[in-house]
Amino acid sequence: MLIRNKLMLRFTLLVLGIQLSFSAFIYYFNASTRAQRFEHRLANSGTLAGRILVRTYKLEARMLNSLRWADLLTLPQEQISIYGPDNTLRYSNADAGSQAMNRARLQLMVKEPVVAFPREGRRETVGLLFSDTGNGEQYRIIVSAVDQVGWAHLRQLALLLGLGNLGALILTILAGWFFAESALRPVARITQQAGRISATNLGRRLSEGNGRDELAQLARVFNSMLRGLQQAFEGQKSFLAHASHELRTPLTTLTGTLETALEYDTSLPEAKESMAQSLDAARRLSSLTNGLLNLAKAEGALPAFAPVRLDECLNQALVQVRATYPGREWRLVFGTLPTETEADLFMLPGNAELLTTALLNLLDNAGKYSANPVRVEVDYADARTLLVRITDAGPGIAPNELNRIYEPLYRATGALTRPGYGLGLSLTQRIVQRHGGRLEITSALGQGTTASIWLPATPL
Template structure:
């Protein structure tokens, strides 16, 4: 069901429920008021009967036999009965009155405690009337013809009014839903116009305060992320195509030249060696791309590992790759409460790869010594800082160093590489719940800081 229809239905049911509740309250309040008025009328009839028949001595003087009964009648189907203090019927306004209802409630009537009840389709009231030291019981019954007619009219008015109001409620609900969903419909129309070819378009954020504006702002943030991801993907494809095509083209050109022009084994070997270097470069690039893909996997096995051992492994690999390069390792202060330091929850091979990438960059772009410090930034955070005094990275390129296959201009001019080391390292560190921070100044060097959450002590 559409949200518009749901809003109309819920609005209609809610308002209808409120209106029906109000109508029922009005009806039952009017019914209770009618009943109270009629009981008061019956009370007045009982008092009038007591004054006429008892207070004036009409019963003792024998006037009752000549008293015209219809002179007391003031309401439809009125019935009046008088009982003596001993419970004997001494007067009734009609010989055909069924006294069973009165006799059933005769014992319940007490001074200052009238009893109201229904019997034979009539409403009745029984009360006491004190006269000459005795409590006479007078019962008055009748049918509230006018009151019930007014109640029927009220019921008809409420029924017709509710039916008419129901139609108005449906129209109002439709208008309410239509007006409420107009901003949403506008957002939907604007989002539908945005495709992969025009991700730069944005949704109108309105007043930037209500829920629809918040939705539009969320869409815009999502579109900005998608646009950035698309641009990164385009850049990655362009760089990957270039990096893959160059060694393949060089190897193919070398082999074709060798086939056409090499006349002896020595020349053929030189051509094959050249092609072999290009193929090794291609294999290295492929392995780096595979490492980048594996760094995205969140299902790697995890266990408690010693970060200092991972760093030691990375330092050994770096020393083998850059013999004679000075890499100075130092340790920061350790928290006193630790039984076993430098323990993290993660994957040792991946962490060693990430640290080796940082060391490789530091040695590749710097001729001087590389400083490495392992310590704690806080009781729950481990930190490794790799610092070099190399060529540095220009500010514009520093914002793009995590893009795969992106290389700064200073790096292109001084060293070979594919621009995959830092993206792989960042993904590995994030996979372990940490963060990688890189600060650099051109001509002064680069500082890379890795912060990882320490494993809880078991």
């Protein structure tokens, strides 16, 4: 169901519920008032009959012939029965068949001066105790009648409320449609704008309207997502362009060398030289492929994290770079470490292989671009954060290139003459982010580069 229809339905049901509740209250209030008013009229009629028949001693003197029966009938279809102190019927204008119910009602007329009995259809009955002021004897008078005027008024009220609710329901549906259409018009506009955005024009943005309501917040979220998608698409395009270029170069070299060797090499020395060139191209191709596979691995699902010692990962990485750069000096420094704890230091949840790879990439970059000593510092930034800082004295990176060094296969100007494919920092950043950490590279031309990694540590 469309949101517009849901809003209309809920709005209509809510208003209809309020209307019906209010109408039921009005009808109940009027019905209760009618019953109380008619009960009072029945009691007054019974009192009038007592004054005329009992206190004038017409019942005792058998002088009822002097009365006109119609003079006592003040209510529609009124029936009056008067019982003496001995519970004998002294007077009744109703047929004899109705007295069986009245005699049963006498048992309930003991203490209360006025008793209202359950209604029989539309006929309502009231019994009252009436005392003769002369001899103090107590009579019981039972009066019943039909409130024709009151019931007619209730029928008119019910008809009026029904028609009013029906008209209000129609107006509510129209108002619900109007307000739903008005409220969802910005959503329809956002939907229309979003429908025009595709992979070829991710630079378009949604209108944020007044910039204050929930729809403006939704548009801002969409625009932020579009910016992220645009950056991801541009990064993917750049990655594909660089990857195709980097893969094409060793493949072309390998293919050309093999074709040349097959066609022209006639001696063993020439064949060995061609094989050496082909092997070098194959190694470059294998290194690049492994780098791309590692990057894909860091992007995919990782195995469950386990407790890892960061200092052991760092030691393994240092062993490898010392073998790769035997003449380089590596200075390992430990910062101020917590002393008031018995827990193991440098512990964090993670993947030891990936963390070693990330640290190795940073150390390899430092050794590759700097002939001077490289400083490696391990410290606690706070009780819950580990910090590794690697500082070299290399040529540095230009400020305009610092924002792009994390792109896969991107290489800064000073790195073009050095071996590598521009995958190390991108892979390291992915690994650090997957571990809930942060990588930051700071550099100045001619002064060197510092790579800092913050990683969430196991609480001490």
